[in-house]
Amino acid sequence: MPHHIDYFFSTLSPYVYLAGTRLEAIAAENGATITYKPVDLMALFPRTGGTSPAERHPARLDYRAQELPRQAKKLGLPFHLKPAHWPTNPAPSSYAIIAAQNAGGGDLGALVQNIMCASWAEEKDIADDAVIRDALEQAGFDPALSDSGLLAGAETYGANLEEAAARGVFGSPFYITDTGQKFWGQDRLEDLGASLAGRL
Template identity: 40%
Template sequence: MPRTVDYFLAPQSPWTYLGHERFVRMAREAGAAVRVRPIDLGRIFPISGGLPLARRAPQRQAYRLVELRRFSEHLGLPLNLHPKFFPVSGDAAARLIVAVDQQDGSDAALRIAGAVLAAVWVQERDIASDTVLAELLRECGLAAARLPQSKEPGVQQQYEAHTQAAIDANVFGSPSYVIDGELFWGQDRLDFVQRRLSSDH
């Protein structure tokens, strides 16, 4: 029986970028349904012990860069360690992903999410800019109307609901994948996600 994955993501996360296409591919190969759930880490970190990057200890900040470089090289994915537009608010992009999901479905939401992630970590583009978000919609073949729709109250309410669902599922970082109530945190856990998707129980 095909499984459903709750995919909790922050659209400005480098780790989410590094895992996104692999996750999309494995979910497709497993015939799994994906619920795309952008989340606000600004709400999640204070109640889960997380810290914004700028407030982390220097050792942790330095090691983060080592790990990003390692995974980028290991996976053969381009990644700017110091992108021009980072740190950046992910709220506008998250709402756009929600709007696309509501209007066009999860496959389209996964497509625009991937474009947003690459915009930050590969293309040096500002995902807090409406101009950039409009360009990404066009590049993904999605309707320009999704941008104004992303500013509607119902989209914000859904974004908040996704964040609350993440809190309820004990999510504390991005990306997180929840399958049948089981939490997998981080793109480096995708091997376990794949095993869970292919298991019979």
């Protein structure tokens, strides 16, 4: 029976950028489907024992400043530790992803990565409508979804937050399989693949 992955993530998360399109490759290798669930991570943190980067201890911030560029280099990805437009409002890009998933017809994995690249590699504002429309178009979706999907996107975005909190999601990226296995972080994608394949 084909597996399914619920993918909870924030478009503000550098670790989602570092994940690239490896989730999609793993799903394809194992015949699994993916439901993309953008969440408001800043609203989720206080509900699940987390803290926003701005509130973290200097020791944690210092480690983050070393680890992110290190991981990006290992993965061969261009990366700005402090991009010009971060943090920004994650809602518009999240609404667009939700609208695109509802509409179909394009590549959702590419859309997510286009948005992440715009922020962390190209230093663009992913709350800007032109940036979102370009990301949609490049991934094969109607760029007008950035406008038409606002209402449904807002409702689903709120529902995703409640679902995430109820199901034990506490960070981004976070993957939950149909068998209830949970994986937190882009560095656990290999384990996710092994679980889907029945090796773990």
